[in-house]
Amino acid sequence: MLSAEEQKEIRAEMAHYPDKKSVCIDAMKIVQRHRGWVSDESIRDIAEYLEMSADDLDGIATFYNLIYRKPVGRHVIMVCDSVSCWIMGYERVREELSKKLGVHLGETTADNRFTLLPIVCLGACDHAPVMMVDSDLHRDIEPQKLDRVLDKYK
């Protein structure tokens, strides 16, 4: 079941579009903001609420990389793997993150603190390498100083 709060936020978005179905991506983002991810049950609930097929909605959900169809940790690290960051040492940042957290890209730490994901160019190439943790952008990453960044996220 969608919560009253979720329904309210989805209805607010509906005012921006001429039909219900068009709001489905926003609806999934709203549910994800409340629950951390979009489960099969959420897909069914959102589809029901917007009067569309759950299969159709799932096809849309899986197209977009910022919709999580699996649970993620309390914090999501998105490390930029695009060309400018690659030139400026992305591979070392990724290796150091993997070593520190004990996970590969796409995995969540055993204590559920971090999920490590790759992300395409974050548009801060003059400060490469960069990464995001949740909604924060971290620029000019130095692999040996990653602890200082990660310590802020409990």
Added chain:
Amino acid sequence: MSMETPLTKNIRSDGEAPDLKAYQAAGGYESAQKALRMAPAEIMEMVKQSNLRGRGGAGFPTSMKWSFVPMGNDAPHPKYLVCNADEMEPGTFKDRLLMEADPHQLIEGMIVAAQAIEADIAYIFLRGEYTLSAQRLEKAVYEAYASHFLGKNIFGSGRNLEMYLHLSAGRYMCGEETGLLNALEGKRANPRTKPPYPQVSGLWGKPTIVQNVETLCNLPHIVANGAEWFKGLSRTKNGGTKLYGASGKVKRPGLWELPMGTTIREILEEHAGGMRDGVKFRGLLPGGASTDFLTEEHLDVRMDFDEVQKVGSRLGTGTMIILDDKTCPVGMCWNLEHFFAQESCGWCTPCWSGLRFAARVLRAMEEGQGQPGDIEQLEFQSWFCAPGNTYCALAPGAVEPLQSAVKLFRADFERHIREKRCPWRS
């Protein structure tokens, strides 16, 4: 004469964005009011005379894009204006600055564009990761509504304009005009067949214009100062200034508003400070990932749409990615083609198959498993993904760096195969 920088003149050193009051104090929203007193045809003519071309990468003349929109009493409504703020071209970081540092300038530009095509509803399609841009635009849109600069009867003109901020859920494909429209309609961002063009049948089948952030931000200045002034900012025939950037191993990576047509050498040496100590320049992608490599012999090329095209590449987004001698060109191509293969929506075969294949060959070369014939294979896939074979510009753009790298750095590709290793990784 000091150089004029209209797009970045309001940028504050403390990193904050001017609020509505501060923006107005600097002359802001006067152009919007002036535009609302002009006939759409007058605005179109002024922008035509200014030679403004789209800053999203393709360089299509702005007034021509508008000219296909049905106008007059019989035109279908609502008409839509969409700001493409889905900045995701690898190596590109210019629209972020405009949205974070001066959000009202974009809103004002959108009011001008909306007047030119008589649009009723405007969307800002912003990538989800641009969280600071989102906060600032949201605040600016709120302020503009509160002052009746948006909504009903804006500036007392009798015209209405609703504006909504839409945060995307990811994927490079959303930057493609028709893919973006599908994403806004809540669908997968596959491209649409053209024709019909969005100007005639776009969002929900209604006339729609999609324009880049930087393009829209230029409009208030053209309306305020006129076409001749705008043309005079440029060193070439393409009007205006341009946000140029440089990333890679240069001394001062960054972004600068300079006259359109500034040479690569000036950007690279004077603004970016030249190469870092210990590395040498080998080449560059002039305007983001989907442009052809240029080399030393092209340093005096003027960075505008026509001049860069003459030497076989594209101005693209104007943000240059620099290749140095300590970075492997094959590895760089693998990184690029991996990106494009991953971001392909899979709608047409050359793109999903060709790019995946190219990425796999490049990976094998980098990992010491290159085979004779691999270079020819990369050339074939570049041909396979060429314009005319695909629905949209993703694949043709994707193979621009690849086809040029194979030509310019062929010896490096051959060496990977011959030595069965990447000489830069040993």
